[in-house]
Amino acid sequence: MEITRTLGRSGIEVSAVGFGCWAIGGEWQDTGGQPLGWGKVDDEESARAVRRALDLGVTFFDTADVYGAGHSETVLGRALGRRRGEVVVATKWGNLFDPDTRTLTGSDDSPEHLRRALTASLRRLGTDYIDLYQLHLADAGPERAARLRDACEELVADGLIRSYAWSTDDPARAAVFAEGPHCAAVQHALNVLTDAPEMLRLCEEAGLASVNRSPLAMGLLTGKHGGRPQEGDIRSRPPAWLQGFGAGTGADPEWLARVDALRDVLTSDGRTLAQGALAWLWARSPRTVPIPGFRSVAQAEENAGALEKGALSAARMTEAERILGR
Secondary structure: OOOEEEOHHHOOEEEOOOEEOOHHHOOOEEOOOOEOOEOOOOHHHHHHHHHHHHHOOOOEEEOOOOHHHHHHHHHHHHHHHHHHHHOEEEEEEOEEEEOOOOEEEEEOOOHHHHHHHHHHHHHHHOOOOEEEEEEOOOOOOHHHHHHHHHHHHHHHHOOOEEEEEEEOOOHHHHHHHHOOOOEEEEEEEOEOOEOOHHHHHHHHHHOOEEEEEOOOHHHHHHOOOOOOOOOOEHHHOOOOOOOOEEOOOEEOHHHHHHHHHHHHHHOHHHOOHHHHHHHHHHHHOOOEEEOOEOOOHHHHHHHHHHHHHOOOOHHHHHHHHHHHOO
Protein backbone atom coordinates (compact mmCIF):
# COMPACT_ATOMS: atom_id res chain seq x y z
CA MET A 1 0.00 0.00 0.00
CA GLU A 2 1.30 3.44 -0.96
CA ILE A 3 0.39 6.25 1.41
CA THR A 4 3.21 8.79 1.58
CA ARG A 5 6.48 9.69 -0.09
CA THR A 6 9.13 12.34 0.64
CA LEU A 7 10.00 15.27 -1.62
CA GLY A 8 13.65 14.47 -2.14
CA ARG A 9 16.09 15.71 0.45
CA SER A 10 13.66 18.35 1.78
CA GLY A 11 12.12 15.96 4.28
CA ILE A 12 8.67 17.25 3.25
CA GLU A 13 6.22 14.36 3.34
CA VAL A 14 3.41 14.20 0.78
CA SER A 15 0.74 11.73 -0.21
CA ALA A 16 2.10 9.27 -2.77
CA VAL A 17 -0.28 10.74 -5.32
CA GLY A 18 -0.59 14.48 -5.74
CA PHE A 19 -3.28 16.32 -7.68
CA GLY A 20 -2.36 18.46 -10.68
CA CYS A 21 -4.44 21.65 -10.93
CA TRP A 22 -3.91 22.58 -14.59
CA ALA A 23 -7.42 21.56 -15.66
CA ILE A 24 -9.26 23.41 -12.88
CA GLY A 25 -7.82 26.67 -14.19
CA GLY A 26 -10.39 26.54 -16.96
CA GLU A 27 -9.95 27.94 -20.44
CA TRP A 28 -6.96 30.07 -21.46
CA GLN A 29 -4.94 30.55 -24.65
CA ASP A 30 -1.83 31.98 -26.27
CA THR A 31 -1.80 35.14 -28.37
CA GLY A 32 -2.53 33.08 -31.50
CA GLY A 33 -5.70 31.59 -30.02
CA GLN A 34 -4.17 28.17 -29.31
CA PRO A 35 -6.13 26.60 -26.41
CA LEU A 36 -3.90 25.94 -23.39
CA GLY A 37 -6.50 24.71 -20.93
CA TRP A 38 -8.76 21.66 -20.76
CA GLY A 39 -12.03 23.34 -21.60
CA LYS A 40 -14.78 24.75 -19.43
CA VAL A 41 -14.89 23.94 -15.72
CA ASP A 42 -17.28 24.40 -12.82
CA ASP A 43 -15.38 26.18 -10.04
CA GLU A 44 -17.70 24.89 -7.33
CA GLU A 45 -17.18 21.31 -8.51
CA SER A 46 -13.42 21.92 -8.58
CA ALA A 47 -13.52 23.13 -4.97
CA ARG A 48 -15.61 20.13 -3.90
CA ALA A 49 -13.11 17.84 -5.62
CA VAL A 50 -10.16 19.44 -3.80
CA ARG A 51 -11.89 19.02 -0.44
CA ARG A 52 -12.90 15.44 -1.22
CA ALA A 53 -9.29 14.65 -2.13
CA LEU A 54 -8.18 16.07 1.22
CA ASP A 55 -10.68 13.87 3.04
CA LEU A 56 -9.29 10.84 1.16
CA GLY A 57 -5.70 11.52 2.22
CA VAL A 58 -4.32 13.57 -0.69
CA THR A 59 -1.98 16.21 0.76
CA PHE A 60 -0.07 17.44 -2.32
CA PHE A 61 -1.48 19.89 -4.87
CA ASP A 62 0.48 21.17 -7.86
CA THR A 63 -0.55 24.29 -9.78
CA ALA A 64 1.08 27.17 -11.70
CA ASP A 65 0.51 30.90 -11.86
CA VAL A 66 -0.23 30.67 -15.60
CA TYR A 67 -2.92 27.96 -15.39
CA GLY A 68 -6.10 29.78 -16.33
CA ALA A 69 -4.02 32.98 -16.11
CA GLY A 70 -4.09 32.87 -12.31
CA HIS A 71 -7.49 31.21 -11.97
CA SER A 72 -6.21 27.79 -10.88
CA GLU A 73 -4.28 29.26 -7.96
CA THR A 74 -7.32 31.29 -6.92
CA VAL A 75 -9.65 28.28 -7.00
CA LEU A 76 -7.16 26.09 -5.12
CA GLY A 77 -6.55 28.73 -2.46
CA ARG A 78 -10.26 29.20 -1.83
CA ALA A 79 -10.90 25.46 -1.75
CA LEU A 80 -8.15 24.84 0.81
CA GLY A 81 -9.17 27.74 3.03
CA ARG A 82 -8.38 27.02 6.66
CA ARG A 83 -7.00 23.59 5.75
CA ARG A 84 -3.93 25.12 4.05
CA GLY A 85 -1.72 23.86 6.86
CA GLU A 86 -2.72 20.25 6.13
CA VAL A 87 -1.27 20.23 2.63
CA VAL A 88 1.85 20.75 0.56
CA VAL A 89 1.32 23.32 -2.19
CA ALA A 90 3.51 23.47 -5.30
CA THR A 91 3.23 26.20 -7.90
CA LYS A 92 5.34 27.54 -10.78
CA TRP A 93 6.61 30.79 -12.25
CA GLY A 94 8.27 32.10 -15.40
CA ASN A 95 5.35 32.81 -17.74
CA LEU A 96 3.68 36.17 -18.35
CA PHE A 97 -0.07 36.42 -18.85
CA ASP A 98 -3.04 38.75 -19.01
CA PRO A 99 -5.65 37.64 -16.46
CA ASP A 100 -8.40 39.74 -18.03
CA THR A 101 -8.19 38.00 -21.42
CA ARG A 102 -6.74 34.76 -19.96
CA THR A 103 -3.90 34.91 -22.47
CA LEU A 104 -0.29 33.75 -22.24
CA THR A 105 1.76 36.75 -23.38
CA GLY A 106 5.42 35.74 -22.93
CA SER A 107 8.01 34.69 -20.39
CA ASP A 108 10.53 36.25 -18.02
CA ASP A 109 13.50 34.39 -16.54
CA SER A 110 14.83 37.30 -14.47
CA PRO A 111 15.28 37.15 -10.68
CA GLU A 112 13.24 40.35 -10.46
CA HIS A 113 10.24 38.67 -12.06
CA LEU A 114 10.71 35.68 -9.74
CA ARG A 115 10.00 37.92 -6.73
CA ARG A 116 7.04 39.61 -8.39
CA ALA A 117 5.54 36.30 -9.48
CA LEU A 118 5.90 34.78 -6.03
CA THR A 119 4.18 37.75 -4.40
CA ALA A 120 1.25 37.40 -6.82
CA SER A 121 0.98 33.63 -6.31
CA LEU A 122 0.95 34.01 -2.52
CA ARG A 123 -1.91 36.49 -2.84
CA ARG A 124 -3.99 34.28 -5.15
CA LEU A 125 -3.38 31.18 -3.04
CA GLY A 126 -4.18 33.02 0.19
CA THR A 127 -1.00 31.85 1.92
CA ASP A 128 2.28 33.30 3.15
CA TYR A 129 4.58 30.53 1.89
CA ILE A 130 4.94 28.00 -0.95
CA ASP A 131 6.16 24.50 -0.16
CA LEU A 132 7.64 23.74 -3.61
CA TYR A 133 8.32 26.60 -6.06
CA GLN A 134 9.09 25.49 -9.61
CA LEU A 135 10.61 27.16 -12.65
CA HIS A 136 8.07 26.70 -15.46
CA LEU A 137 10.38 27.48 -18.41
CA ALA A 138 11.51 24.06 -19.63
CA ASP A 139 14.17 25.38 -22.01
CA ALA A 140 15.59 28.27 -19.97
CA GLY A 141 19.35 28.74 -20.37
CA PRO A 142 21.42 26.91 -17.73
CA GLU A 143 23.42 30.02 -16.78
CA ARG A 144 20.30 32.11 -16.27
CA ALA A 145 18.74 29.22 -14.39
CA ALA A 146 21.69 29.09 -12.01
CA ARG A 147 20.91 32.70 -11.04
CA LEU A 148 17.29 31.71 -10.41
CA ARG A 149 18.41 28.75 -8.32
CA ASP A 150 20.47 31.09 -6.14
CA ALA A 151 17.53 33.50 -5.92
CA CYS A 152 15.37 30.59 -4.73
CA GLU A 153 17.87 29.93 -1.97
CA GLU A 154 17.34 33.53 -0.84
CA LEU A 155 13.58 32.97 -0.82
CA VAL A 156 14.09 29.90 1.38
CA ALA A 157 16.16 32.00 3.77
CA ASP A 158 13.37 34.59 3.81
CA GLY A 159 10.80 31.93 4.73
CA LEU A 160 8.73 32.53 1.59
CA ILE A 161 9.34 29.08 0.08
CA ARG A 162 10.40 25.78 1.67
CA SER A 163 12.00 24.19 -1.40
CA TYR A 164 12.19 24.54 -5.17
CA ALA A 165 12.44 22.57 -8.42
CA TRP A 166 12.60 22.91 -12.19
CA SER A 167 9.79 21.66 -14.45
CA THR A 168 11.82 20.31 -17.37
CA ASP A 169 12.34 17.09 -19.28
CA ASP A 170 16.08 17.75 -19.71
CA PRO A 171 18.22 15.97 -17.07
CA ALA A 172 21.16 18.33 -17.74
CA ARG A 173 19.00 21.33 -16.90
CA ALA A 174 17.52 19.63 -13.86
CA ALA A 175 21.06 18.95 -12.65
CA VAL A 176 21.75 22.71 -12.56
CA PHE A 177 18.99 23.23 -10.01
CA ALA A 178 19.99 20.06 -8.16
CA GLU A 179 23.21 21.80 -7.10
CA GLY A 180 21.16 24.00 -4.76
CA PRO A 181 20.84 22.75 -1.16
CA HIS A 182 17.07 23.25 -1.05
CA CYS A 183 16.25 21.83 -4.48
CA ALA A 184 13.83 19.02 -3.67
CA ALA A 185 12.56 17.69 -6.98
CA VAL A 186 12.28 17.84 -10.73
CA GLN A 187 8.89 17.84 -12.41
CA HIS A 188 8.92 15.93 -15.69
CA ALA A 189 6.76 13.87 -18.01
CA LEU A 190 6.53 10.20 -17.10
CA ASN A 191 3.94 7.50 -17.66
CA VAL A 192 3.79 3.85 -18.65
CA LEU A 193 3.77 4.83 -22.35
CA THR A 194 6.67 7.32 -22.08
CA ASP A 195 9.49 6.31 -19.76
CA ALA A 196 12.28 8.66 -18.58
CA PRO A 197 15.17 6.50 -17.35
CA GLU A 198 17.82 9.26 -17.49
CA MET A 199 15.75 11.62 -15.38
CA LEU A 200 14.99 8.90 -12.84
CA ARG A 201 18.71 8.17 -12.67
CA LEU A 202 19.42 11.83 -11.90
CA CYS A 203 16.75 11.84 -9.18
CA GLU A 204 18.36 8.82 -7.56
CA GLU A 205 21.88 10.25 -7.77
CA ALA A 206 20.94 13.76 -6.62
CA GLY A 207 18.39 12.76 -4.00
CA LEU A 208 15.46 14.44 -5.75
CA ALA A 209 11.79 13.54 -5.94
CA SER A 210 10.43 12.77 -9.40
CA VAL A 211 7.16 14.70 -9.68
CA ASN A 212 5.36 13.18 -12.65
CA ARG A 213 3.24 15.30 -14.93
CA SER A 214 1.12 13.56 -17.59
CA PRO A 215 0.95 10.39 -15.47
CA LEU A 216 -2.25 9.42 -17.31
CA ALA A 217 -0.90 10.50 -20.74
CA MET A 218 -3.26 13.47 -21.01
CA GLY A 219 -6.26 11.19 -20.49
CA LEU A 220 -5.26 8.29 -22.73
CA LEU A 221 -4.65 6.09 -19.69
CA THR A 222 -8.06 6.71 -18.15
CA GLY A 223 -9.92 4.55 -20.66
CA LYS A 224 -12.51 7.30 -20.97
CA HIS A 225 -11.09 9.31 -23.82
CA GLY A 226 -13.14 8.90 -26.96
CA GLY A 227 -14.01 11.18 -29.83
CA ARG A 228 -12.83 14.68 -30.50
CA PRO A 229 -12.03 16.86 -27.45
CA GLN A 230 -14.28 19.85 -26.87
CA GLU A 231 -13.42 23.30 -28.20
CA GLY A 232 -11.14 25.10 -25.75
CA ASP A 233 -9.38 21.84 -24.81
CA ILE A 234 -5.66 21.83 -25.66
CA ARG A 235 -6.10 18.29 -27.03
CA SER A 236 -8.46 19.59 -29.73
CA ARG A 237 -5.55 21.46 -31.33
CA PRO A 238 -2.50 19.72 -29.85
CA PRO A 239 0.82 21.60 -29.95
CA ALA A 240 3.91 19.78 -31.24
CA TRP A 241 5.00 18.62 -27.79
CA LEU A 242 1.67 16.91 -27.00
CA GLN A 243 2.03 13.29 -28.04
CA GLY A 244 -0.82 10.86 -28.61
CA PHE A 245 -3.30 13.25 -30.22
CA GLY A 246 -3.86 14.45 -33.78
CA ALA A 247 -5.11 17.89 -34.77
CA GLY A 248 -8.89 17.72 -35.01
CA THR A 249 -8.93 13.92 -34.80
CA GLY A 250 -8.62 13.19 -31.09
CA ALA A 251 -6.60 10.32 -29.71
CA ASP A 252 -4.03 8.63 -31.96
CA PRO A 253 -5.19 5.05 -32.76
CA GLU A 254 -1.64 3.71 -32.33
CA TRP A 255 -1.45 5.11 -28.81
CA LEU A 256 -4.89 3.74 -27.96
CA ALA A 257 -3.77 0.31 -29.20
CA ARG A 258 -0.84 0.39 -26.77
CA VAL A 259 -3.20 1.29 -23.96
CA ASP A 260 -5.48 -1.63 -24.88
CA ALA A 261 -2.51 -4.00 -24.89
CA LEU A 262 -1.66 -2.93 -21.33
CA ARG A 263 -5.22 -3.01 -20.04
CA ASP A 264 -5.16 -6.43 -18.36
CA VAL A 265 -1.89 -5.68 -16.56
CA LEU A 266 -2.94 -2.24 -15.36
CA THR A 267 -6.40 -3.31 -14.22
CA SER A 268 -5.08 -6.22 -12.17
CA ASP A 269 -6.20 -6.65 -8.55
CA GLY A 270 -9.35 -4.62 -9.01
CA ARG A 271 -7.76 -1.41 -10.22
CA THR A 272 -9.26 0.92 -12.76
CA LEU A 273 -7.06 1.69 -15.76
CA ALA A 274 -6.08 5.06 -14.28
CA GLN A 275 -5.25 3.50 -10.92
CA GLY A 276 -3.07 0.94 -12.69
CA ALA A 277 -1.19 3.70 -14.50
CA LEU A 278 -0.44 5.34 -11.14
CA ALA A 279 0.54 1.97 -9.69
CA TRP A 280 3.06 1.53 -12.52
CA LEU A 281 4.68 4.85 -11.60
CA TRP A 282 5.04 3.91 -7.95
CA ALA A 283 6.65 0.62 -8.93
CA ARG A 284 8.94 2.36 -11.42
CA SER A 285 10.86 4.20 -8.70
CA PRO A 286 10.56 4.90 -4.96
CA ARG A 287 11.05 8.59 -5.80
CA THR A 288 8.03 9.10 -8.07
CA VAL A 289 5.06 11.26 -7.07
CA PRO A 290 2.47 11.29 -9.89
CA ILE A 291 0.17 14.32 -10.14
CA PRO A 292 -2.89 13.35 -12.23
CA GLY A 293 -5.29 16.11 -13.16
CA PHE A 294 -8.93 16.29 -12.10
CA ARG A 295 -12.06 18.33 -12.70
CA SER A 296 -14.70 16.45 -10.69
CA VAL A 297 -15.33 14.74 -7.39
CA ALA A 298 -15.58 11.40 -9.23
CA GLN A 299 -12.11 11.84 -10.73
CA ALA A 300 -10.73 12.84 -7.35
CA GLU A 301 -12.16 9.71 -5.77
CA GLU A 302 -10.80 7.44 -8.48
CA ASN A 303 -7.29 8.88 -8.38
CA ALA A 304 -7.14 8.92 -4.58
CA GLY A 305 -8.44 5.34 -4.57
CA ALA A 306 -5.18 4.21 -6.13
CA LEU A 307 -3.49 4.74 -2.76
CA GLU A 308 -5.29 1.72 -1.29
CA LYS A 309 -4.13 -0.54 -4.13
CA GLY A 310 -0.45 0.39 -4.00
CA ALA A 311 2.27 -0.26 -6.56
CA LEU A 312 2.19 -2.92 -9.27
CA SER A 313 4.01 -6.13 -8.42
CA ALA A 314 7.39 -6.94 -9.95
CA ALA A 315 5.75 -9.62 -12.07
CA ARG A 316 3.19 -7.14 -13.44
CA MET A 317 5.95 -4.64 -14.20
CA THR A 318 7.88 -7.29 -16.12
CA GLU A 319 4.77 -8.13 -18.11
CA ALA A 320 4.19 -4.45 -18.96
CA GLU A 321 7.73 -4.08 -20.22
CA ARG A 322 7.35 -7.20 -22.33
CA ILE A 323 4.16 -5.87 -23.93
CA LEU A 324 5.82 -2.54 -24.70
CA GLY A 325 8.94 -4.22 -26.09
CA ARG A 326 11.30 -2.36 -23.84
